[in-house]
Amino acid sequence: VLSIDDDLIIPCSTIQQAAKVWNTNRHSTVGFSPRLGGYEDIQKVYKYSGWKRTWLTGMYTIVLTKVCFFHRSFLKMYVDEVPKDMLDFIDQNRNCEDLAMSHTIARTSKAPPVWVEGIVYEKADEGISSGSEHFDIRGSCLEKLREVSGYWPWPAGYQKAVKIGSAKDFFSLLMDVRKV
DSSP: OEEEOTTEEOOHHHHHHHHHHHHTOTTSOEESOEEEEEEETTTTEEEEEOHHHHHHHOOBSEEOTTEEEOOTHHHHHHHHHSOHHHHHHHHHHTOOHHHHHHHHHHHHHOSOOEEEOOOOEEOOSOOGGGSTTHHHHHHHHHHHHHHHHSSOOOOOBOOEEOOOOSHHHHHHHHHHHHHO
């Protein structure tokens, strides 16, 4: 399944590259929007961090479904297995369906998602992520998901799939790595 929000513009070549990556990672979410969620020891709560934290650390636990590939079997699992109180939380907050899907996939696959480098244009100026309560709601969502499942299923990911244009580019990259 290619999951894509209606306010995004993505070149076909970018989608094709992600499809190639997904074909070698069919058990995971493969997409362009990595985020980090985890337990915050000092405050004793689960926190959702934005793009900056992933960019700074290179670590992520979630790839958002705003544009990603995942196996179609996860749609049925989502419908059949996400508890009603979690679905009520999603409806009430008009938020977190993507985190619930990511949770379903991580719980089943036990594998980290894969971040793909690519060009993605967002056309919306405002949305749920622009609100002042966004990170608090998402943190509450992570806490609720942990509560309903009984554990934290997300392994951390550190990989980023980048496109190499040709065999010549690939071998040049290998030679640069060998020099290090």
